Amino acid sequence: MREDEYIVKQYDYLIVGAGLFGAVFAHEAFKRGKKCLVLDRRNHIGGNIYCEKIEGTNVHKYGAHIFHTSDKKIWDYVNQFVEFNRYTNSPIANYKGEIYNLPFNMNTFNKLWGVVTPKEAKSKIEEQKAAAGIREPKNLEEQAISLVGTDIYKKLVKEYTEKQWGRKAVDLPAFIIRRLPVRFTYDNNYFDDKYQGIPVGGYNVIIEKMLEGTELMLNKDYFSDKENFDKMAEKVVFTGMIDEFFGHRFGRLEYRSLRFEDEILDKDNYQGNAVVNYTDAETPFTRIIEHKHFEFGTQPKTVITREYPAEWKPGDEPYYPVNDEKNMHLYEKYRELAEREKNVIFGGRLAEYKYYDMHNVISKALLLWGSDPIK
Structure with missing residues (x-):
């Protein structure tokens, strides 16, 4: 040049x-x-x-x-x-048609087990953690179960995480999930900030x-x-x-990448929330974003985006460092x-x-x- x-x-x-x-x-x-x-x-x-x-x-x-x-x-x-x-960020999880609040809170626990009080929820989680008997987590699966028990892990963590990382949870290191947010309140606000x-x-x-x-x-x-x-x-x-x-x-x-699939729909409201995570393995995408809800839009049409995780390769956009x-x-x-x-x-x-x-x-x-x- x-x-x-x-x-x-x-x-x-x-x-x-x-x-x-x-x-x-x-x-x-x-x-x-x-x-x-x-x-x-x-x-x-x-x-x-x-x-x-x-x-x-x-x-x-x-x-x-x-x-x-x-x-x-x-x-x-x-x-x-x-x-x-x-x-306010209040995502929800869709597991095979069942809807749960994120982060894990009393609304989540009530839907899972029918519990009403924080004491009941804590007892249920501790019971499952004890039954798992994990003392030193060796992988992500064991780490997650030792934090939130088996029910939450199976429906809301395991398959979503495996889609996100493109690897089995037992093959992922434990440190990827150092903690999982668990709240014993009826608060759907994802962030503590x-x-x-x-x-x-x-x-x-x-x-x-x-x-x-x-x-x-x-x-x-x-x-x-x-x-x-x-x-x-x-x-x-x-x-x-x-x-x-x-x-x-x-x-x-190494990175994880993402592929986005936008769709314009001739309706004013598709899913009623800005972010819905799909936590089952059968659904190929991890979440659907309905953008108008970020700004409380009243447009006659709506735009949604399906988010597909992928292994990064040269030419792709890198998103998450491995x-x-x-x-x-x-x-x-x-x-x-x-x-x-x-x-x-x-x-x-x-x-x-x-x-x-x-x-x-x-x-x-x-x-x-x-x-x-x-x-």
């Missing part, structure tokens, strides 16, 4: 990825008078929180994203860009405002001309896959290489090979500036 194909301009930061991490970093840099260029290989900003307007509804194109945090500073930070509605909601108008509003004053190139693959891109800035902020950055020198890290012992050992090798890169900042779920909620992504990006997020 000829150098004159780009405007000759010096940037303080070249930011690879127009997702949440890159956008927060760019916004903070702009506030400090820094010049940034943001690249993204996709044709849109926002990374996986990108929304597409379909039939008047903001459709979460890469899966449901509900913002939640207990950190008031982070909450105030995002609210400077957009107003958030009062959406003090603040939660959906940005009014969708997540694109936030990213657009964060990137104001920053130059942007979409449909640009950093690796197609890495050498020349690197010359354009003092430092690179890389939010892509860390193993790809190093040419897969030690091998490829943080087992083998992959973490491999990631450690790449992390050591990253530490030697003095002019590259690695950040975000792909660059750090770690699943982050949105508030964690924002916090990590802000920490790089050592700043109070509300200043």
